[in-house]
Amino acid sequence: MKKDFQIKNKPFLIFSFILLLKCAVAWFVVFSDGPNWSMLLTEIPFFFIVFGLIEWMASKRKFLYYMIANLLISVIYFAVLMYYKYYGIIATYHALEQADKVTKVGESTYSLLDPYYLFIFVDIVVFMFFMFRPKYIAIWKERGMNRRMNRTVLLGIISVSLAICVFNIWPNHASMNENKKAESMGILNYEVYTIFADSTEKVEMIDSKEITQQSVDATKAITEPVSPKYWAAAQGKNLIVVQMESFQNFLLGLSIDGQEVTPNLNKLIASEHYFNNFYTNAGQGTTSDAEFVVNTSLYVPHHKVATSSEYMTKELPSLPKLTKANGYNTATFHTNSVEFWNRKTLYKVLGFDKYYDQSFYGDDDHIAFGSSDEVLFAKTVPELVKMDAEDDPFYAMVISMSAHHPYKMPESKFKMTLPKRYEGTLVGDYISAQNYADYAMGQFLDELKSSGLWEDSVIVFYGDHQGVSLYSLDGNEKSLMEEMVGHEYGYTDMFNVPFIVHAPGIDQPTVYTQTGGQIDILPTVANLLGISMKDQLHFGEDLMNQQTNLLPVRHFLPTGSFINDTSLYLTGVDYDDGNNYNLIDGSETEGGSTQVQFDAVRRLLNMSNSYILQRPDLSSTDDGEPSK
Numbered sequence: 028m029k030k031d032f033q034i035k036n037k038p039f040l041i042f043s044f045i046l047l048l049k050c051a052v053a054w055f056v057v058f059s060d061g062p063n064w065s066m067l068l069t070e071i072p073f074f075f076i077v078f079g080l081i082e083w084m085a086s087k088r089k090f091l092y093y094m095i096a097n098l099l100i101s102v103i104y105f106a107v108l109m110y111y112k113y114y115g116i117i118a119t120y121h122a123l124e125q126a127d128k129v130t131k132v133g134e135s136t137y138s139l140l141d142p143y144y145l146f147i148f149v150d151i152v153v154f155m156f157f158m159f160r161p162k163y164i165a166i167w168k169e170r171g172m173n174r175r176m177n178r179t180v181l182l183g184i185i186s187v188s189l190a191i192c193v194f195n196i197w198p199n200h201a202s203m204n205e206n207k208k209a210e211s212m213g214i215l216n217y218e219v220y221t222i223f224a225d226s227t228e229k230v231e232m233i234d235s236k237e238i239t240q241q242s243v244d245a246t247k248a249i250t251e252p253v254s255p256k257y258w259a260a261a262q263g264k265n266l267i268v269v270q271m272e273s274f275q276n277f278l279l280g281l282s283i284d285g286q287e288v289t290p291n292l293n294k295l296i297a298s299e300h301y302f303n304n305f306y307t308n309a310g311q312g313t314t315s316d317a318e319f320v321v322n323t324s325l326y327v328p329h330h331k332v333a334t335s336s337e338y339m340t341k342e343l344p345s346l347p348k349l350t351k352a353n354g355y356n357t358a359t360f361h362t363n364s365v366e367f368w369n370r371k372t373l374y375k376v377l378g379f380d381k382y383y384d385q386s387f388y389g390d391d392d393h394i395a396f397g398s399s400d401e402v403l404f405a406k407t408v409p410e411l412v413k414m415d416a417e418d419d420p421f422y423a424m425v426i427s428m429s430a431h432h433p434y435k436m437p438e439s440k441f442k443m444t445l446p447k448r449y450e451g452t453l454v455g456d457y458i459s460a461q462n463y464a465d466y467a468m469g470q471f472l473d474e475l476k477s478s479g480l481w482e483d484s485v486i487v488f489y490g491d492h493q494g495v496s497l498y499s500l501d502g503n504e505k506s507l508m509e510e511m512v513g514h515e516y517g518y519t520d521m522f523n524v525p526f527i528v529h530a531p532g533i534d535q536p537t538v539y540t541q542t543g544g545q546i547d548i549l550p551t552v553a554n555l556l557g558i559s560m561k562d563q564l565h566f567g568e569d570l571m572n573q574q575t576n577l578l579p580v581r582h583f584l585p586t587g588s589f590i591n592d593t594s595l596y597l598t599g600v601d602y603d604d605g606n607n608y609n610l611i612d613g614s615e616t617e618g619g620s621t622q623v624q625f626d627a628v629r630r631l632l633n634m635s636n637s638y639i640l641q642r643p644d645l646s647s648t649d650d651g652e653p654s655k
Contacts, residue, residue, distance in 0.1 A: 038078075039082060057209075069195050076188045082176045112496070113432075115583050117209045120218070238634050261557075263557075266355070266552060267480070268424045271489065272426075276525045283511070291465050291472060292527075300536065301527050302539045305489070306545075306580075310583075311327075346552075355420050360410070365386075408478060427464060491545075519609070554569045574592075587605075
């Protein structure tokens with residue numbers, strides 16, 4: 028008697044069951060409710076379609092095709108797991124397009140890996156072991172592994188499964204929240220949906236004539252002051268912008284068992300202008316996105332890719348170009364290779380005269396992806412002194428990097444001893460790395476003062492993006508974070524980075540509590556330097572002259588999320604079922620946002636996107652590449 032329907036003889040059922048187990052691992056990590064019965068209805072039909080097509084078309088090497096399908100789907104689940112652990116959203120094919128970056132930040136990527144994630148690939152290793160042993164190949168053939176299933180049955184399975192997939196996708200396609208969309212559709216259905224949606228999606232373009240500074244300000248519900256405070260208070264001074272790698276605001280003033288984590292920056296905020304309610308505007312490109320936002324006062328154009336990977340064909344207004352038009356020389360300093368995140372093109376678009384990268388700093392005292400912050404600052408200051416000796420003022424952007432994820436510092440760089448409870452944790456590594464970064468920053472501050480640059484420059488400091496991802500923490504690490512911040516660590520803590528301004532000639536110190544973001548840095552410093560932005564569109568605002576703000580959060584939270592003056596709004600399927608989190612302690616709150624603000628945020632992002640896409644091509648206005 029034939030045993031066609033025994034499970035052991037049916038790769039169709041065997042592989043469906045195997046993938047269901049892998050799917051359960053992905054759901055356990057990504058979705059708050061974990062694996063549930065709806066998973067069966069959303070994921071299994073996709074398996075049935077794939078395996079049904081293999082059964083229908085494959086007459087030979089059927090088992091090999093099953094293995095290939097199994098491997099590809101396993102890779103998708105694995106990518107979803109790894110991506111979510113850092114970014115907090117579902118990876119799509121856009122993330123896979125950036126796969127070349129993984130090899131360049133390998134240690135950072137591998138640190139996100141929990142050992143049980145490798146369960147996803149265990150069966151593949153086992154099958155591969157048996158596939159190349161003639162004895163087992165003969166057994167599979169004998170048991171009918173290559174025998175086709177009944178075509179009538181197959182047609183029914185494929186048709187019903189396809190109908191279920193469509194039913195899962197279509198009613199949920201309008202959801203704003205990508206994670207909820209993926210949960211409702213099923214992960215694999217969502218991945219396929221994004222491919223077709225992106226290829227058929229019509230970009231809602233706003234006519235460039237409608238994108239004016241007045242329309243931007245009206246959308247944000249602000250009014251530009253006629254006589255702004257501190258206008259030209261530091262006119263003619265140099266501008267030095269210091270971007271601090273992965274630096275979050277909770278570090279300032281923090282002591283652990285009596286040890287200050289950031290003693291040098293603590294002294295700085297006590298004597299300068301300090302904005303403690305300030306947030307990152309970076310997207311997938313993290314550090315390079317922060318560079319883009321700060322230098323353009325435009326939003327990251329698309330939440331699915333790094334800005335420097337696309338949109339670098341357009342002529343864009345920028346801080347380097349604005350300062351150059353006012354007689355400044357410009358340069359940017361970074362110890363990594365200029366090729367990483369396509370920075371060479373980014374700096375060309377931004378209009379920097381010169382860049383300094385790994386070829387200048389070398390690879391001495393290597394930490395993370397280049398020379399240490401000590402080397403960065405030690406070699407940068409002499410270059411700034413040379414620029415200062417010229418007749419014209421300068422704008423210099425200095426980007427630190429030593430405290431980069433996963434924060435593995437050489438023991439020789441440890442400047443404080445953490446309690447035992449921090450050992451072997453991401454949180455402990457992060458504190459040690461930022462403590463070292465503060466040490467190097469202290470040397471930089473001393474050199475700026477001894478060289479005379481301190482009194483002749485406006486100098487701003489800010490964190491580029493979050494360092495401790497909420498999505499990466501285990502239970503013990505969450506407890507450590509709660510111990511440090513004084514409440515459950517949440518979204519508002521994660522995105523809160525510091526912004527510090529040193530400006531000779533204005534009253535100090537001052538603590539500003541109004542909401543701000545990286546997009547506001549350009550108009551804030553332009554006001555201090557007395558550089559008019561009348562003819563330059565900007566989506567940020569001068570934080571020394573405005574008390575209200577509206578900040579879209581792009582990429583690390585679902586589409587439509589934003590920060591206002593009192594709370595962070597996290598979108599749901601639509602606005603009405605979203606959640607608000609108080610900016611003070613991160614607690615969930617009622618009535619912290621409005622539909623008007625939700626609509627305004629979407630329009631602001633669309634206005635910025637439309638403005639960028641309608642700018643002239645770079646080739647028609649190119650002034651040449653920045654020099655090394």
